[in-house]
Amino acid sequence: MAKTSFLLARWQRRALVLVVFTIAALLITVNWRIAQFEQLLQEGKIVRFALAPVDPRSIMQGDYMTLEYAIAQEVWLVLPDGMLEGQLLLAVDSQQVAHFVDIYHAQPLTTEQLKVNFRIRNHDVKLASNSFFFEEGQAEHFSQAKYGEFRVNERGELLLVSLLDEKLQRL
Structure with missing residues (x-):
């Protein structure tokens, strides 16, 4: 024992x-x-993406906005078959708004360019967060969002910071 x-x-x-x-x-x-x-x-560098908000409410999760990015359609047009993740080559204008250039292939970047990570999930181009949660009752306020403001690092990782209106002002 x-x-x-x-x-x-x-x-x-x-x-x-x-x-x-x-x-x-x-x-x-x-x-x-x-x-x-x-x-x-x-x-991280500031970069802004034009948004296409989709669904401002979720009964189970409270108020939130599903985010789609305006560049998603451009990415689909040049995306090689079977590619599920990689990096995008973007040009950034004077207001830090990103514009799609091509899929990044390790080429040198100019000062107006940057690379960001992407992945394909459920036939959607995902950059960073594809949803933005906000206080209950604020759906109308955040439905004005036209841009998402992100921070990006050298590796292409994005972090959503805030939503912006058409004048690039924080909501």
Whole structure:
């Protein structure tokens, strides 16, 4: 009986060490990703995408707006068959509004160009967030959105910062 309790105690210690290690690894990973987002907010270039808002309400999730990007149709026209992710080559005008140029193929960028990551999911071009959640009762206010303002880093990762009206003013 003592031998059985000793083996059980050893198994319990190993399980506890495994649980503690897993939790620590998870916390480190989550905090590292949060730090990356904070750095992107602070140091990322501003880029704006013309939007095509789709659905301003969700009964299960509260008020939100599904976002579609105006460049999505242009991307579909040149997207190679079977390509599900990659990077887009964009030109940015003086107001930081992005315009689709082509699929990025590791060519050198000019100062007016940048690359952004994309993926295809459910036959939609996804850039960053494809939804924007807002306070209940604000659907009419946010339905005026014409642009999404993002921060982009050197790797092409995007982070949605805010929605803008037709005059590029924050909503």
